[in-house]
Amino acid sequence: MKLPNALQMKELDVATIQEEEISSYDLMERAASQLASFIYTHFENKNRPVVIFCGPGNNGGDGLAVARKMSQHGYTQLQVFLFNTSQSLSEDCQTNMTRLQTECPNVTFTEITQQFEAPQLAANTLVIDALFGTGLGRPLGGGFAALVQFINASGTEVISIDMPSGLMSEDNTLNSPSAIVRATVTLTLGLPKLALILPDTQFFAGKVYVLPIGLSETKIAELQTPFQITEHAEMRALLRPRPAFGHKGTFGNGLLIAGRYGMAGAAVLAARACLRAGVGKVTIHTPTCNNDILQMAVPEAVLHHDTDERVFSKAIHSEAFQAVAIGPGxxxxxxxxxxxxxxxxxxxLPLVIDADAINIFGSHKGWIAQIPQHSIFTPHPTEMKRLGICNNDSFSILLEAINLxxxxxxxxxxxxxxxxxxxPKGYVYFNPTGNSGMATAGSGDVLTGIILALLAQQYHQEAACRLGVYLHGLAGDLAAQERGEYALTASDLIDFLPQAFACLQQQESLPWSQRLGLDWGKHTK
Known part of the structure; x- marks a missing residue:
């Protein structure tokens, strides 16, 4: 699923209008119908106080149309504020204002052209934020920033239409957090946006639903965007059948360089995951102090001892292997x-660089130029900051990863x-599987083992990365279903890898929306 920027969303709207020979107002009505239908289903109390704040553009037009539909559906306590301080409404916003005033006399409507007197927001009030959508290009200031702070201080439930007002679709590096609506639910239209899935901006969106509004499938297919969310069908297509007459040589020999004194567990987890991911054989190069632990914990693995008793101290020949992973522990x-x-x-050989290996290169950035092309790095955000030079926000860290x-x-x-x-071509594929239970020691070692196994089986680096992270997260989701997120360990991920492979071979994916707080287009009228 593609993640368009604000300009591309406008282009999609235009293409849909032209392709279907409809007006922009017709498309707005379609969006309002989906928004209102969601509210009918999830916020059923028609006597609950509802306050809708509308901006002067098309996001405000959506809010006005939703108010009309809610009133016609029987909602009795609707209060609408339209902010028109510049005396310049978009055409569709103007049309919806007229319709609301004409068709819904029971709705309390106030057009703000100068002074705004804030309403009382009781604890049970539902606020609908329709101030600004994807078109916002700069941080909110002045009266709108004050209005956002008022909404956030109210403690009420907030539904944001398309985007939380104040939040830009992608880059919020210079944004002001105090001037962004903190929504309980965000109903984004057509396709998800990048800011809705980045850690430090997703916070403002709350639970996100993507509502389909019938955007042009032809135009979506043509859309050139670097950002996509991986889908189950893509990964199912990547998974190759195992040859019936294959032998262990068919499925490759992976070299894992892992472990030091006190860190044999990292080697155990990575090796066990590698074996569970279908490799023919895994060879572990490790200090001799880890021999007994590994022989007992991973009897299927072949050990190759370092000359040092306690640390990895000497490179080894790797010609006999199909892939190498280095770094865990x-x-x-x-x-x-x-x-x-x-x-x-x-x-x-295809190469996976993880954990302490990343930290070493972070301390010796001049060495990075000596690393072979198409090598795979698996950093978490803090390790990524060590590899590059960037700010602390999620967007800057992502850009640094893309540029590297x-x-x-x-x-x-x-x-x-x-x-x-x-x-290397600048594309970014976001993985939808996984959960917070996987934020536990050793989870990264398991991922390294899975990717190593896929590389040893002659999967291309891109396929190994995408399929590896999908299986890794899928195993975590299956484990969480049975054992709960609180109790997950890295070993659980390995235990559930067989079920993950079986699930991937099925046509349908798991209901990610239940786990993520997201619903990529599942809600329909």
């Missing part, structure tokens, strides 16, 4: 750092609630 000692750059810079991937021809798997797979 290796530490950041000087000997390990030198062995790492020697191992990586001479590698001709493009500049060095890497694949960056930026881990998070919506793990972002950034490709």
């Amino acid at each position: 290796i530490g950041t000692e000087k000997r390990t750092a030198l062995a790492l750059i020697e191992q990586v810079s001479h590698s001709a 991937a493009k500049r060095h021809h890497f694949y960056i798997v930026l881990k998070g609630h919506y793990t972002a797979v950034c490709t």
Whole structure:
């Protein structure tokens, strides 16, 4: 599913209008019908006080149309404020204002042209925010910022139409958090927007629903956007059948360089995940101190001992393998750092760089140029900041990951609630699977093992990243269904990998909306 920017949403509206030979007002009516239908279903109390704040543009026009439909549906306590301080309403907003006043005399309507006297918002009031949608290009200030602060201070439930007012569709780096509506529910129209899935801006949106309004499928297919949300059918198509006459050599030998004294668990988790993800054989290069633990915990693995008893200290030949993963639990000692750059810079195999290996390169940025193209990095946001130079906000960190991937021809798997797979061509695929129970020690080691297994089975790097994170999250979702998010451990993810593969082979996906607080187009009239 594509995530368009504000300009592209306007282009989609125009294309839909032209293709169907309808007016912009007809499309607004279609959107208002979907919005009102959602409210009828989820906010059924028709005697509840409802206050709708409308801006002068088409977002305000949506709000006015929703007010009319709610009134006609029997809602009895509707109060509408239309802010027209510049005496300049959009044409469709003007039409909806006239219709509301003409057709719904029981609605308390106030047009604000100068002074605004804020209404009393009782605790049970439902506020509908229809001030500004995707077209906003700068932070709110003045009276509108004060109105947003008033709404946020009220403590009432808030429905935002399309976007929480004050929140821009993508880049909110310079935005003012105090001037953004904090919605309980956001009903975004047609397609999701990037800001609705980034950690520090999704906070303002609350629970997000994408309402279909019949936008042109032809235009959506033509839309060139770097941002997409991965869909179940895509991943199902990527998963290859296993040859009936295959042997362990068919499914590859993955080299895992992991563990130091006190961190054998990282090697255990990554190796077990690799085996569960279908690899023919996994070889673990690790210090000798980890021998007994690994032999007992992962009897299927082959061990290759480092010359040092406690740390990874010497690069090894990798010609006999099909892919290499390096980093889980290796530490950041000087000997390990030198062995790492020697191992990586001479590698001709598909490569996964994780955990302490990322931290070493973050401390030695000059070494990054020696890493082979098409290598895969799997940083979480803090590790990503060490690799690059960026601000602390989610959008800046994402841009840094995109730029690093493009500049060095890497694949960056930026881990998070919506793990972002950034490709060398600048495309970003957000993963919809996974849950907060996976925010636990060892979860990243499991992901490294899964990606290593896919690479060893000759999956292309992009496919291995996208399929790997999808399976990883899917296993977490299946585990959470049975064991709950609070109690999840990294080992649970490995235990549920078989079910994840089985689920991926099915036609239908799990109901992600129940987990994410999102509904990508499931609500219909």
